């Protein structure tokens with residue numbers, strides 16, 4: 416089921432998503448299972464991660480994956496995993512064995528092998544929640560408008576060269592991995608994304624607005640601030 420929730424501004428969006436995700440994680444933990452969450456990069460994601468609170472859930476008992484990664488060296492400030500480490504993983508002492516980072520530049524693998532290796536390690540069970548930012552061009556993860564990766568059907572994780580948004584080299588889950596999810600939450604803030612949001616919720620196609628290609632098995636939730644929702 417697709418739902419759209421609109422809150423007044425980016426700060427409210429960050430606190431709202433942090434609290435919704437904590438509730439979802441706690442609900443899964445209450446069933447005795449360790450939740451799996453796919454993280455995204457980007458500005459609003461960092462604000463959400465900074466709003467996670469220490470006692471809200473058992474942070475020792477969550478598996479974190481990434482939907483995409485910038486293929487730069489480990490520890491580089493551009494890496495999505497480094498942004499998550501800096502904003503919550505270190506602060507909340509998430510165990511290293513539950514942090515499933517994508518490979519980094521310098522890992523001694525070709526990008527294709529690095530991508531395939533990550534794909535092989537992904538769980539077969541659906542992710543509990545996939546978090547996705549959306550670019551002003553409608554990209555999600557590192558699936559960009561018009562790129563061949565949008566039509567990959569065999570591989571779950573692929574390499575990307577020549578990304579229109581720097582850095583140019585990236586690794587990304589494909590639709591087949593991103594769609595293996597119970598819930599997909601799009602997190603979008605700012606009027607620069609309003610046209611992409613309107614296309615994704617309107618007559619956009621996978622080729623012009625890749626965000627249209629991801630849905631959750633039970634829930635597809637668009638969490639927007641008023642600026643991002645301004646063209647709906």
Ligand SMILES: O=C1O[C@H](COP(=O)(O)O)[C@@H](O)[C@H](O)[C@H]1O
Nearest residue numbers: 455456457458459548549550556
């Ligand atoms: O490069 C990326 O950009 C998007 C969105 O980032 P934002 O700063 O415009 O919010 C993000 O979803 C993706 O994971 C990331 O690699």
